[in-house]
Amino acid sequence: MEKVLMKGNEAIAEAAIMAGCRHFFGYPITPQTEVAAYMSKRLPQVGGVYLQAESEIASINMVLGASSAGVRVLTSSSSPGISLMSEGLSYIAGCDLPAVLVNIQRGGPGLGGIQPSQADYYQATRSSGHGDFRILVLAPNSVQEMADLTMKAFDLADKHRMPAMILGDGILGQMMEPIVLSAPEEQKPAEKPWAATGTGGTRKKNIINSLYLQPDQLERKNLERYERYKAISESEAMYEEHLMDDADVVLVAYGATSRICKNAISMARSKGIKAGLIRPVTLWPFPEKALANASCRAKSFVCVEMSMGQMIDDVKLAVKCSKPVYFCGRTGGMVHSPEEILKKIEDANGGVINEHCI
Amino acid sequence: MHRITIFAGHYGSGKTNLAVNHAFQLRKSHPDKRIAVCDLDIANPYFRALDSKKALEISNIEMIASGFSNSNLEAPSIPSSVSAIFDCKDILGIIDVGGDDRGAYALGRYSGRIAEEGAQILLVCNCFRPLSKSPLQIESFKREIEAAANVRFTGMVNNSNLGSETTAEDVLKSMDFIDAASAACGLPVVFTAARRDLLPSLEGKMPGLVGIDIFRTEKWRI
Numbered sequence: 001m002e003k004v005l006m007k008g009n010e011a012i013a014e015a016a017i018m019a020g021c022r023h024f025f026g027y028p029i030t031p032q033t034e035v036a037a038y039m040s041k042r043l044p045q046v047g048g049v050y051l052q053a054e055s056e057i058a059s060i061n062m063v064l065g066a067s068s069a070g071v072r073v074l075t076s077s078s079s080p081g082i083s084l085m086s087e088g089l090s091y092i093a094g095c096d097l098p099a100v101l102v103n104i105q106r107g108g109p110g111l112g113g114i115q116p117s118q119a120d121y122y123q124a125t126r127s128s129g130h131g132d133f134r135i136l137v138l139a140p141n142s143v144q145e146m147a148d149l150t151m152k153a154f155d156l157a158d159k160h161r162m163p164a165m166i167l168g169d170g171i172l173g174q175m176m177e178p179i180v181l182s183a184p185e186e187q188k189p190a191e192k193p194w195a196a197t198g199t200g201g202t203r204k205k206n207i208i209n210s211l212y213l214q215p216d217q218l219e220r221k222n223l224e225r226y227e228r229y230k231a232i233s234e235s236e237a238m239y240e241e242h243l244m245d246d247a248d249v250v251l252v253a254y255g256a257t258s259r260i261c262k263n264a265i266s267m268a269r270s271k272g273i274k275a276g277l278i279r280p281v282t283l284w285p286f287p288e289k290a291l292a293n294a295s296c297r298a299k300s301f302v303c304v305e306m307s308m309g310q311m312i313d314d315v316k317l318a319v320k321c322s323k324p325v326y327f328c329g330r331t332g333g334m335v336h337s338p339e340e341i342l343k344k345i346e347d348a349n350g351g352v353i354n355e356h357c358i
Numbered sequence: 359m360h361r362i363t364i365f366a367g368h369y370g371s372g373k374t375n376l377a378v379n380h381a382f383q384l385r386k387s388h389p390d391k392r393i394a395v396c397d398l399d400i401a402n403p404y405f406r407a408l409d410s411k412k413a414l415e416i417s418n419i420e421m422i423a424s425g426f427s428n429s430n431l432e433a434p435s436i437p438s439s440v441s442a443i444f445d446c447k448d449i450l451g452i453i454d455v456g457g458d459d460r461g462a463y464a465l466g467r468y469s470g471r472i473a474e475e476g477a478q479i480l481l482v483c484n485c486f487r488p489l490s491k492s493p494l495q496i497e498s499f500k501r502e503i504e505a506a507a508n509v510r511f512t513g514m515v516n517n518s519n520l521g522s523e524t525t526a527e528d529v530l531k532s533m534d535f536i537d538a539a540s541a542a543c544g545l546p547v548v549f550t551a552a553r554r555d556l557l558p559s560l561e562g563k564m565p566g567l568v569g570i571d572i573f574r575t576e577k578w579r580i
Binding site for chain 2: 003004007010014030031038041107113114115170174175176177181333
């Protein structure tokens with residue numbers, strides 16, 4: 001297969017086009033602007049629609065509209081822009097609509113900064129909008145995965161009729177790597193009998209709506225949706241294991257951070273410390289079982305994040321606090337060095353309980 | 359030899375790495391000259407010439423960059439010290455321009471000075487980038503950048519690469535591409551850049567080879 005050299009942001013955009021997405025609505029923000037820039041160049045060439053909205057709030061509502069009409073649609077932003085999309089995202093979930101959105105995280109809170117970050121984990125997995133709902137969250141760790149998981153996100157979103165988010169960070173968005181762009185296997189596009197495509201006078205109207213006039217109706221709808229979430233959390237969790245066969249110290253990291261962890265693990269192994277990595281590829285559903293299994297034989301866990309510690313809650317829940325879980329974090333746009341992760345691996349291997357270990 | 363060399367082209371074509379390499383080559387051939395690298399990139403938030411500031415300064419190469427680059431403040435500004443490259447005739451100047459026409463607008467500010475001075479303006483090409491794979495695409499980047507910066511290219515550089523995975527075969531494969539791009543643009547190929555360790559397997563097989571080093575260090579490289 002032919003290799004091309006791409007930026008992570010470009011790979012997302014081209015992969016979306018290969019997945020059949022012909023509609024993009026967005027508003028530029030560093031460090032994800034290349035997604036929009038690439039789409040503005042490419043979508044007109046393939047008969048698509050690129051529209052720069054007046055704001056992120058407008059973008060996400062355009063996504064709601066396009067998705068209601070049954071087409072594959074993408075929007076993309078970075079942390080502050082995703083916050084603005086919260087309301088629309090909740091409406092999309094409440095309408096049971098598929099949509100793919102991209103968050104290339106930058107430092108926060110507030111305007112924060114433009115350097116890479118992973119501090120939107122809570123937002124992505126817990127609080128992407130008001131009300132009872134979940135979104136699928138996919139966390140690539142290479143430019144190749146930026147492409148592959150984007151295609152997968154479209155399939156999952158259609159299959160489960162819910163929003164899917166690609167949660168990347170500034171490093172992944174900006175870095176360049178050679179990749180192979182391979183179209184997903186020939187498959188029938190998901191049937192969307194629910195879409196508002198015009199009745200042609202032959203069927204009942206499809207109504208896309210998140211308003212329920214009676215509370216018992218709304219409760220029934222939410223219960224039904226959570227039944228689906230339960231099935232998804234049992235079937236769709238994805239993760240990668242790295243040197244886990246004999247690992248005493250288990251690192252848990254996603255995205256760009258997982259790459260630095262692999263370098264730290266090599267350093268630890270050359271010092272005789274058996275370290276390994278579990279890398280969640282889906283953050284929701286979280287690969288709880290993989291962590292629970294690892295907790296049977298591992299001595300301790302180290303959760304490594306570019307944040308003040310957010311995924312660590314899921315790690316502790318997954319291992320049911322049966323083993324110490326250490327934390328190694330950088331924040332505000334700063335990136336770990338392999339050495340500082342190594343130091344934490346050494347602490348976790350020595351069983352030293354310090355203030356970061358609960 | 360031109361006193362000023364300017365690298366422009368599609369973003370991600372490798373302009374910054376070429377600019378830094380060119381500076382070190384100049385230092386070798388001109389040990390006693392003042393040399394300055396100017397980071398004129400107003401488009402890219404990360405991975406800039408400024409990342410090589412320390413290495414350049416050790417070789418006594420001056421770095422001219424916006425005080426805001428690599429910070430959290432996204433201020434697409436040009437420092438006044440860029441003018442030194444044009445005013446101080448004893449400086450050998452290298453200008454690293456931002457990608458595409460958008461990045462090249464910043465160069466337009468100096469088009470008059472460039473016309474007076476007669477700089478070497480190089481179009482950097484990488485045939486492994488998906489939007490610059492064909493001679494036609496290269497020609498359209500040429501036109502867009504020239505229109506944005508109000509300058510005319512004097513030559514092109516074949517910098518076709520797949521990052522750290524580039525093989526000698528990849529570089530050889532780019533020969534036909536760059537010849538066709540050169541014909542489409544009406545520009546001579548000034549040199550072909552190849553990672554230094556690939557040179558032994560390429561020498562004698564293609565003209566105008568220049569060995570380069572990759573200066574970007576990435577702790578997330580696996």
